[in-house]
Amino acid sequence: AKRLGRNTYSFFSKEMNAKMLRRFKIEEQMHGALERNELELYYQPQFDVKSQKIIGVEALLRWHNIELGNVTPDEFIPIAEHTGLIIPIGRFVLQQALSFLYELQHIHHKKLTMAVNLSPRQFRDAELLSFIKKSLSIAGVSAEYLELEITEGVLMSGQSHIHDALIEISNMGIKLSMDDFGTGYSSLSYLRQYAFDVLKIDRSFINGIPASKEDCELVNTIIAMAHSLGLMVVAEGVETAEQLSLLDKLNCNLVQGYYFSKPLPAKGLLSFLVD
Ligand code: C2E
Numbered sequence: 001a002k003r004l005g006r007n008t009y010s011f012f013s014k015e016m017n018a019k020m021l022r023r024f025k026i027e028e029q030m031h032g033a034l035e036r037n038e039l040e041l042y043y044q045p046q047f048d049v050k051s052q053k054i055i056g057v058e059a060l061l062r063w064h065n066i067e068l069g070n071v072t073p074d075e076f077i078p079i080a081e082h083t084g085l086i087i088p089i090g091r092f093v094l095q096q097a098l099s100f101l102y103e104l105q106h107i108h109h110k111k112l113t114m115a116v117n118l119s120p121r122q123f124r125d126a127e128l129l130s131f132i133k134k135s136l137s138i139a140g141v142s143a144e145y146l147e148l149e150i151t152e153g154v155l156m157s158g159q160s161h162i163h164d165a166l167i168e169i170s171n172m173g174i175k176l177s178m179d180d181f182g183t184g185y186s187s188l189s190y191l192r193q194y195a196f197d198v199l200k201i202d203r204s205f206i207n208g209i210p211a212s213k214e215d216c217e218l219v220n221t222i223i224a225m226a227h228s229l230g231l232m233v234v235a236e237g238v239e240t241a242e243q244l245s246l247l248d249k250l251n252c253n254l255v256q257g258y259y260f261s262k263p264l265p266a267k268g269l270l271s272f273l274v275d
């Protein structure tokens with residue numbers, strides 16, 4: 001790198017250093033994050049398009065650290081995956097989400113569903129299925145109200161234990177949701193092969209409607225295709241009334257996005273429900 005000249009060298013090394021330093025700090029701080037109680041679940045409501053009623057929530061993780069401030073999931077989840085810390089963190093997420101689901105259903109009498117994100121790495125945990133079973137029974141909620149969101153990255157490895165895990169998840173009565181549809185490999189055969197219940201259209205497509213003809217056409221096609229496979233469709237990242245009304249016309253089932261609500265802490269979600 002020195003051959004590029006002194007200025008170039010120091011420019012790159014400064015940028016690289018800052019990036020690596022932050023990554024290192026995140027990794028270092030993440031080790032104690034659970035013990036220090038720094039992780040908290042937020043919940044974003046999902047709405048039925050036709051009735052405009054709330055039908056469920058998606059659990060989204062938030063991390064506040066004294067040294068780093070707020071770290072976004074897009075920044076810390078990949079590092080947690082890489083280090084394997086996603087295993088204990090993912091367990092915390094599932095337990096918290098299920099215990100809140102119990103509270104919603106049995107204390108506040110709201111028959112809502114709970115969607116929880118699962119990372120590819122969590123499927124390498126031999127105890128994943130037994131942990132999910134145990135957590136459902138400890139929380140006292142029935143499997144049909146839990147929805148597990150996975151991305152195509154999970155399926156692409158083609159490993160047989162992942163195949164078996166997904167089949168068992170469906171057999172337990174848990175709903176399977178294909179997250180970020182349209183961004184990755186987006187294979188139809190995956191949707192058929194595994195018993196998916198829900199397809200979530202990625203925010204990047206919803207962002208383009210109704211302005212982009214191409215995105216409108218794509219969203220229309222995805223919804224029609226999903227329905228022909230018997231899947232429910234969720235549009236992510238709905239921010240405007242125009243988007244909502246087009247999604248209604250295209251027979252999209254459910255929507256999630258800032259137009260209705262940002263992800264809220266448990267208390268905030270509860271007051272959202274009574275207001
Ligand atoms: P995701 O699963 O696709 O979650 C949706 C993201 O879109 C969330 O970002 C949410 O806050 C954001 N969002 C929702 N509505 C709108 C909108 O109308 N406009 C815009 N601009 N954004 C909207 P968030 O919470 O920052 O999470 C980012 C990603 O981190 C998630 O994407 C998910 O892949 C991952 N993640 C979050 N929590 C967990 C978790 O508990 N476990 C795992 N494995 N991954 C998680």
Ligand code: CA
Nearest residue numbers: 058117149179
């Ligand atoms: Ca998700």
Ligand code: CA
Nearest residue numbers: 179180200236
């Ligand atoms: Ca998504």
Ligand code: CA
Nearest residue numbers: 151179180202
């Ligand atoms: Ca995503």
